Amino acid sequence: MKHLHDITLPAERGLYLPTMCKIVEAKELTKLEKWYRVELPGGQDLGHTPGQFVEVSVLGVGEAPISVSSSPTRQGSFELCIRKVGMLTSVLRTLDTGDTIGIRGPFGHGFNVNEFRGKDVLIVGGGIGIVPLRSLIHYILDRRAEFGRLIILYGTKSPAELLYREELAEWTARDDVEFHVTVDHGNADWTGNVGVITTLIPALQLDLPNTIAAVTGPPVMYKFVLMALKSKRLPDEQVFVSLERRMKCGVGKCGHCQINGKYCCQDGPVFRYTDIKPLEEAL
Amino acid sequence: MECYHLAQKAVPDLLEHLKKIAPVYAPHQKGEKSYSFERVTHASEVVLDYNRTMLSLKKFFLPPTERLLQYSIQKQNVVEEEIKPEKRIFFGVHSYDMQAVLRLDHNMIEGHPEPNYILRRQDAIFIGISFEPDDYHFSRSVGIRVEEMEGFDLFLNKVDTNYYLFILNKEGSDLLKGFQKLKAVKDIVRFERNFKNKLKYHYNRIPEVFQHVYHSEVWQKVAERCVGCGTCNLMCPTCYCFDVMDDVALDVKSGERRRQWDGCMLTPFAEVAGGENFRDKYEQRTRHRVYRKFKYITDQEGVPWCVGCGRCTAFCPAGISLTDIVNNLIQDYENQQYAKTGVVA
Amino acid sequence: MKPKVAFFDFTGCEGCQLNKLNFENELLDLLAHVDLVEFREAMDETSDEYDITFVEGSISSPSCVERIHDIRRRSKILVALGACAVNGGINAMKNIQPIEQVRETVYGQDKYRFATLPAMPISAIVAVDYEVRGCPMSQPDFLQLFKALVMGKTPPTYNYAVCVECKLEENECLLTKGQICLGPVTRAGCQAICPGVGQACIGCRGFVEGMNREAMVEILTEKGLSVDEAVKRLQLFNAYEVAV
Structure with a gap:
């Protein structure tokens, strides 16, 4: 157990204090x-890893956790993509270039890119699950030579x-990205795959010992x-979820x-599948 | 460890003496049958023989509701709430409540140290007092004796109608400088206090039980009687969950961010913005609460996070008993073991 | 442009409306944010469309149904105000008695001249966007809602029990003192104003979502009530939700 005398007093303040930031686009x-x-402020770097999140504040409204969707390899600013689902996000929707939001973080554990390095990377994103994954995708694209295949x-x-x-058009066009997209329900203009995301998995040819998967979705x-993925025989310890x-x-x-006994904001939000498999509340 | 005799009638004098050093907080009667820690104005109002206060000392270090930030919406600037460390003496604290503070210390220091808690807590002085276990206390079962003195600066152990006063450290002996009414004790008489309320197993064995009872029927049986009011969370001295909310002034130009105690027994606790509730059933919530007290943190730190104060049981409107829950789980575990091995666990 | 605000009332005592006029310190600040176009208790003016409409009272006759549909059509945001509008309130106690007997008691031999319906909350007939609970509606709750709407955010819904607010205040628990208190299942948001002064909660704010009714009845029978009496206690403000 940790005791009061284990830390230096006075304790550092600012744990809940957001830094006010400008929306530049x-x-x-x-x-x-x-x-x-x-x-x-001052164009300083957020200093995040792909998969981490920030707490976004609107003064007078509240605060909510939002994944960072840009890669740390692209410095000077960072990107968020916010779905209107609750109170804070409804108000955020009304904000525009030049408006101010509060930021705390980055927090939690993201994707351990060192473990991905040198491997084939399989990205599986459902719905807004693509948002935190985009940070990882950009990271890989910016250091393309350091990674094997990139399958999205x-x-x-x-x-x-x-x-x-x-x-998406750019990923489709690139030779060094294997990009597959599907929709549950198509429309008249849609000529691509129709079906849930799992229908894309059976056809994949994976180099199993050398593949790491990152999965995020509803x-x-x-x-x-x-x-x-299990029926493809991809080992569970090579799968990460957010x-x-x-x-x-x-x-x-x-x-x-x-x-259960873990804190998503500290131990996650990115977990190795084998670490949360025993947790009944995880999936 | 020095030990002195303190006559019961000298306790008000001791309180008056302490008040000159720092503000003193001690148990007072609240309402007809309840107690709470309040600032001492008249020593005569302090209750020494109390069973338990409604809220523990948690309310002083992590207040039920507190302002975190103040801001101007117009100017988009934010300032943190100023918190000044304050020397306060907490008098008449039971050992389980002291142990609860030590557990909260751990939770508040671990990972990101929580400045608001630490600032309020760092200069606190604790003077303990023994108690007679009632029908609800079971702190002995979780490894906390009535006379457990860890964390205290002074401790008063009642012997007949008077007290042994133990001086436990330098802070403690400093408190007594200039207080004349003490006589050294030569032979300390020790005696055991009996707890009527008990867990069936030594607390060392309980994490093992919890390994096997996640799907026990006990949770469903408790859920049938539970109304989900959250009393057990809010009164628990080692629960510390909170919610955060913004509140604006009527002119909508300025506002504040506050936090308020929350509890995992309350329906919206694990709900996310999209509406998904990760613990939407009563039995899931009860199970989570009890696992937090006996398994999750205990696995890491080696001690139960329940301190056996009995508040959750004494104040539960439905009369749900935590010791019954744990003992029923133990029974369930034993039945499972017997079915598996034919051996009584 | 300031939002146009209207107030309407249905079956109720109009106590909620009076309660708003009691905002002596805040009333002028509130009015600065809005254009008040219809408010029977305070002024006489009509406008066709409203940004925010507050409705008080319950639905209890065919003419109420017609009127609330009309109001809904003309309102962007509709807020139910007070126990009658949110839960049916005291009025709904008529639902648990034979309707003919109710009509006779109230109107005597003229009973056939007055059409009647079981008392219902506004949400039984039209979509309700937000609620301010309580009998009368709680003032701090109203202020929270009002500020939220001005800021374009969702007002709090307090889906937890009054017990929570009692604990935050460290009020002595009335149930442990042997009183019949509905705090464990009644929605918070009132800052436990009644238990705070030693008065047991009677459930005027309606119940938490997914209330464990059987368990609450059990608690009340433990305190000495019969099952029938316990259900009646729950029905005082909530006979619409708690049918027999």
Whole structure:
């Protein structure tokens, strides 16, 4: 047990104090999602790893955990992509270039890129699960030579919900990215795959010992994707997932994000699958 | 360890003496049948023989509700709430509540140290007092004796109608400088106090039990009686979860961010913005609460995070008993072991 | 432009409206944010469309149904105000008695001249966006909602028990003193104003979502009530939700 005499007093303050940041660019991506580029004062770096999150504040409204969607390899500003789902995000939706938001963080454990280095990387993103994964994708693209194959599977409910369309086109065009996209329900203009994201998995040719998977999506998706990966015989310890919980304080105190005995905001949000497999509340 | 006789009638004098050093907080009667820690104005109002206060000392270090930030929405500037460390004497604290403070210290220091808690806590002085276990106390079962003195600066152990006063450290002996009414004790008489309320197993064995009872029927049986009011969370001296909310002034130009105690037994606790609730059933919430007290942190730190104060049971509107829950789980575990091995665990 | 705000009332005592006029310190600040276009207790003016409409009272006759549909059509945001509008309130006690007997007791031999319906919350007929609970509606709760709407955010819903607010205040528990208190299942947001002065909670704010009714009845019977009496206690403000 830790005791008061284990730390130096006075304790450092500022744990809950947001840094006020400018939105330098904003764009509506879909009916629900809006993209922001945010600058810390003086253009300093956020210093995050792919998969980490920040607490975003709007003064007078509240604070919520939001994944960073840009890569630390692109410095000077960082990007967020926010879906309008709750109170804070509804108000965020109304903010634009020049407006101010508060930022705390980055917090938690992201993807351990060192473990990905030299390996083939399989990315599986469902819905807004692509947002934290985009940080990892950009990281790999910016240091392309350091990684093996980059396979990206991306699925949404409908074509209208696809995010980052220009980038998707770029990934499709690149020779060094194997990009597969699917929608649950197509429309008249859609000529691509139709079906849930798991339908993309059986056809994959994977170099099993040399592949690492990063999976993020809505809660219902994990079970099925993990089952599909299992039937490909990809070892569980080579699979990483990023989980969503109510990470209210971001610093392991408020208790809302507990998954059995773990704190999603401290031990996660990115977990090695084998670390959370024994946790009944995880998936 | 020095030990002195302190006559019961000298306790008010001791309190008056302490008040000159720093503000003193001690148990007072609150309402008809309840107690709470309050600042001492008249020594005569302090209650020495109390069973338990409603809230523990947690309320002084992690207040039920507190302002974290103040801000101007117009100017978009934010300032933290100023917290000045303050020397305060907590008098008449039971050993389980002291142990609860030590556990909270751990939670608040580990990982990101929590400055607000530490600032309020760092200069606190604790004077313990023994108690007669009632129908609800079971601290002995979780390894905390009535006379456990860890964490205290002074400790008063009642012998008949008077007290042994133990001086436990330099802070403790400094407190008594200039207080004349003490007579050294030559032979300390030790005696055991009996707890009626008990866990069936030594606390060392309980994490093992919890390894096997995640899917026990006990949770469902408790859920049938539970109304989810959160009393057990809020009154627990080692629960520290909170929610954070913004509140604006009527002119909508300025505001504050506050935090308020929250509890994992409350329905919205594990709900995320999209509406998904990761613990939407009563039995899941009860299980989480009890695992937090006997398994999750205990696995890391080696001691139960329940201190056996009995508050959750004494104040539960539905009369749900934590010792019953744990003992029923032990029974369930034994039945499982017997079915598996034919040997009584 | 300031939002246009209207107030309407249905079956109730109009105590909630009066309670708003009791905002002596805050009333002028509140009015600075809005254009008040319809408010029977305070002024007489009509406007066709409203940004925020507050509705008080419960639905209890066919004419109420017609009127609330009309109000809903003309309102962008509709807020139910007080126990009658949110839960049916005291009025809904008529639902647990034979309707003919109720009509006779109230109107005597003229009973056939007045059409009646079981008392219902506003949400039984039209979509309700937000609620301010309590009998009368709680003032701090109203202020929270009002500020939230001005800022474009969702008001708090307090989906937890009054017990929580009692504990935050360290009030002595009335149940442990042997009183019949509905705090364990009643929605918070009132800052436990009644238990705070030693008065047991009677459930005027309605119940928490997914209330464990059987367990609450059990608690009350442990305190000496019969099952029938316990259910009646729950029904005082909530007969619409707690049918027999």
